[in-house]
Amino acid sequence: GQQVMQIPQYQHVQxxxxxxxxCNSSTTLSNIQWYKQRPGGHPVFLIQLVKSGEVKKQKRLTFQFGEAKKNSSLHITATQTTDVGTYFCAPGGNQFYFGTGTSLTVIP
Amino acid sequence: NAGVTQTPKFRILKIGQSMTLQCTQDMNHNYMYWYRQDPGMGLKLIYYSVGAGITDKGEVPNGYNVSRSTTEDFPLRLELAAPSQTSVYFCASDESSGAGTEAFFGQGTRLTVV
Structure with a gap:
């Protein structure tokens, strides 16, 4: 299957x-999705990126898809305690693998 | 709209026992998936199905079996449970994975094998 690595594995922020x-892939991706999983919860879809260089925003969240369609990023501005959770990327494809995830802790 | 429903929510099994985790979706999705998530870890794909009657192995299929006799149901069978199968199991579905449509997840089944 596709190898998709996420960095960092953990992040603590004030x-x-x-x-x-x-999110970095070893192969070119047709599309990529992002999911959020709250502690004790299930993954919930955030967004999908399809086009090379695409940038999408959702309030304080900014998602980017690299020009080569091999990497993607999720940026959160001014984190809040409600942002706590693990963020996964998932490249499109029949087998629907997930990236390794980044666990975000927000310190009040 | 119920979405994806998993049962049971919790289960404790003894080593060597077997059980079936149920997963039903009411969105008429073709694609369905089973994942396991060990504590503090990511999601590992166990099996997936692209439609009724079609199933295939994911990353970690050993010790599990699936069937897909209908579009709605995708049960996961554990035979001869082992402590290594202690995990949270998630079922998911989407309309068409290849086209990158949104996947919907069930609430999960927390399984402990003792």
Whole structure:
């Protein structure tokens, strides 16, 4: 299957600081999705990116898809305690693998 | 709209016992998936199905079996449970994985094998 790595694995930030997680693939992706999993919960879809260089925003969240469609990032501006959770990227494809995830802790 | 429903929510099994984790979706999705998530870890794909009657192995299929007799149901069977199968199991579905449509997840089944 596709190898998709996310960095960092863990991130602790003070509330109000920014946060970024990166998703890197060894192959060119047709599309990529991002999911959020709250502690004790199930993954919930955030967004899908399809086009090379695409940038999408959802309030404080900014998602980017690399020009070569091999990497993607999620940036959160001014984190809040409600942002706590693990963020996964998932490249499109029949087998629907997930990246390794980045666990975000926000310190009030 | 119920979405994806998993049962049971919790289960304790003894080593060597077997059980079936149920997963039903009411969105008429073709694609369905089973994942396991060990504590503090990511999601590992166990099996997936691209439609009724079609199943295939994912990353970690050993010790599990699946069937897909209908579009709605995708049960996961554990035979001869082992402590290594202690995990949280998630079922998911989407309309068409290849086209990158949104996947919907069930609430999960927390399984402990003792």
């Amino acid at each position: 509330e109000g600081e920014d946060f970024t997680t990166y």
